[in-house]
Amino acid sequence: MKRGIYPGSFDPITNGHLDVMLRAEQLFDEVVIAVAHNDQKSPLFSEEERVALIEETVAGHDRIKVTSFDGLLVNFARDQGASALVRGIRALSDFEFEFQMALMNRKLAPNLETIFLMPKEEYSYISSRMVKEIARLQGDITEFVPKNVQKALLSKLA
Numbered sequence: 001m002k003r004g005i006y007p008g009s010f011d012p013i014t015n016g017h018l019d020v021m022l023r024a025e026q027l028f029d030e031v032v033i034a035v036a037h038n039d040q041k042s043p044l045f046s047e048e049e050r051v052a053l054i055e056e057t058v059a060g061h062d063r064i065k066v067t068s069f070d071g072l073l074v075n076f077a078r079d080q081g082a083s084a085l086v087r088g089i090r091a092l093s094d095f096e097f098e099f100q101m102a103l104m105n106r107k108l109a110p111n112l113e114t115i116f117l118m119p120k121e122e123y124s125y126i127s128s129r130m131v132k133e134i135a136r137l138q139g140d141i142t143e144f145v146p147k148n149v150q151k152a153l154l155s156k157l158a
């Protein structure tokens with residue numbers, strides 16, 4: 001069974017993340033969405049909230065599992081028996097960091113591939129950070145995140 005891991009902060013999940021998840025679903029028997037604990041980033045949503053928001057968003061997609069992880073990603077991937085990591089690339093500006101992370105992960109775990117997927121162009125400018133800022137400033141985020149996430153953001157920031 002081919003298992004892919006899509007790791008990230010997902011604070012919160014956006015339509016761009018969802019697009020990448022659905023593309024990964026076409027490539028693997030099972031896709032594990034791995035929500036990083038990420039204390040350093042002081043996320044707006046708790047780990048449990050981020051997992052729950054993704055679970056609601058991908059409900060009905062039985063081959064997409066959602067969980068959180070702490071520690072080194074490559075160790076988590078090994079424990080899951082994964083064959084590849086999946087990361088989304090939106091623009092050239094993402095590339096440098098992603099390239100560095102992929103090569104570092106390859107050094108740590110030579111048999112674990114990183115696969116980059118591009119979301120639909122219409123999602124290429126969306127980021128969780130901007131969505132949070134727009135929501136904080138009472139802007140309209142309808143087009144950028146799933147409905148449940150929009151609701152959660154509005155109640156979190158109320």
Ligand code: PNS
Binds near residue numbers: 071104
């Ligand atoms: O959505 P993000 O914040 O860009 O995701 C970054 C993430 C969580 C994938 C990255 O920070 C990570 O893998 N963290 C786990 C710790 C780890 O393995 N660090 C070494 C990466 S080379």
